[in-house]
Amino acid sequence: MQIEIIDKKLQDISANCEIIVVIDENLEHRFIKDKKLLEKLNFEAKQDAVCFLPESSRLYVGSKNLENESIRRAMGAAIMALSSYGFKTLKTSLYISQDVEHSTRAIAEGFLLGSYKFDDYKSKKSKSNIERIYISTESYNKSIQFKTSSLVSAIQTAKVIAKATNTVRDIVNTTPHDFTPKSMAKRAYKLSQKYGLEYNVLNVNALKEEKMEAMLAVGRASIHKPLLVHLAHKPKNPVATISLVGKGLTYDSGGLSLKPSDFMVTMKLDKSGASAVFGIMQAVVALNLPIEVHGFLAMAENMVAGNAFKPDDVLTAKNGTTIEVRNTDAEGRLVLADALCYAQQEVKSDYIFDFATLTGACVVALGHYTSGLMGHSSALKHSLFQAANNSGELVGTLPFNDHLQKLIKSEIADVCNIGSSRYGGAITAAMFLDKFIEKKNKAKWLHIDIAGPAYVEEQWAYNPFGASGAGVRLMLSWMEDLIIKTKKENNGS
Secondary structure (H helix, E strand, C coil): CEEEEECCCHHHCCCCEEEEEEECCCCCCCCCCCHHHHHHCCCCCCCCCEEEECCCCEEEEEECCCCHHHHHHHHHHHHHHHCCCCCCEEEEEECCCCCHHHHHHHHHHHHHHHCCCCCCCCCCCCCCCCCEEEEEEEECCCCCCCCHHHHHHHHHHHHHHHHHHHHHHHHHHCCCCCCCHHHHHHHHHHHHHHHCCEEEEECHHHHHHCCCHHHHHHHCCCCCCCEEEEEEECCCCCCCEEEEEEEEEEEECCCCCCCCHHHHCCHHHHHHHHHHHHHHHHHHHHHCCCCEEEEEEEEEEECCCCCCCCCCCEEECCCCCEEECCCCCCCHHHHHHHHHHHHHHHCCCCEEEEEECCCHHHHHHHCCCEEEEEECCHHHHHHHHHHHHHHCCEEEECCCCHHHHHHHCCCCCCEECCCCCCCCHHHHHHHHHHCCCCHHHHHHEEEEECCCCCEECCCECCECCEECCCCHHHHHHHHHHHHHHHHHHHHHC
16 A cells, blocks of 8 residues: 655545545534535544545544544544445545644554554455555645655655554464464564664573573473574664663463463463564664664563473573572563573663563553553653654553562562562562663663553554554654754754
């Protein structure tokens, strides 16, 4: 599906169907052509509500305002509604605010993310007939000034970001039979070959040499052995160096602390953190961002066998910290512990972010649609909040609390891999990870628990059933803000 900016009025563009966005339920705007009929049909034009008029081939969709996420959602709802029709071409106008570039990107992202389908395992594929979407330069708000070239550039950026997000959706939606740790290594290698990324992979022997006992323990009961993939984008004169660490459990049975059967379904989602890092790396190199970015994909499969690690085991992580295992289903933090240690050993970073579907407790705290931010730096958390507003992803902060430290205290080791209370589980999991962040890096690190939005078994906004690609747009938005901030500081000096 192609999206094109056309420097013409909407009425002068030929297309099979027209999309009209109703802003704030206002049916008096000049774009509205069927007011009486819409009123007769009792169309209230609430956010994401659609009304298709077949006699005029016009689809109306509601948006509560002109903010980026509202428009992104509206365009997603429109493309979802029209995907079952036979239209090959669509057209719409510009619905933008003063931030022209991000507004235009929101329009395109809504279309590209909303049109995503995953039907690899269906015998009958549901291919959309939509080939092109034309966006007229006729704007909803006549007073906003812009250059057509800036719109074209914004569309191209949106395509890269949406493609990366949809790649992550594909990976997460793929079954554990078809996607193993080795599968991620192969994908990463192909990406490195296409774009010239640096690539390295640590197999079992290399993990042993690095003394990554925690990660090895999680993966040793599986026939699919654990791997740690390191991708690096190294432009000349980068504005900063960033390390991204992703939890990549291609399947999580719970190990000997076996999950109930209902809870095992959807556990292909447990690779969402590493998948997000992969998608971010794909977009970073495609956009050639002036940031040095290192992606660490910690891949394993948590299974059951005679050699599985056990509750009561004590593991020694890469940094020498000993870990009492009380629950083998709290395995993601073990994988991340070693991966974070390795990332800090290999790269001197200005920022460190880890992404993981780490805890069900985070979903209880924030709901299905919101990622949890945890760390020591209030400034860094605030910058992620700002980036989230532009990206359309939702984030919430869960604060560290010294009173919770005692919940991961162990009487026989340095730390326990699970809290002694059911309460505050997302925070105690992050506090566990904090044990593996070097003192000099405490203020540089943020843990992002994407357990809520990464995989949802219903359609929401422009996200279909299944994987959403959570984390990709959030981090790319944050990187963009960092680049802008650095350029301003350099110009000021």
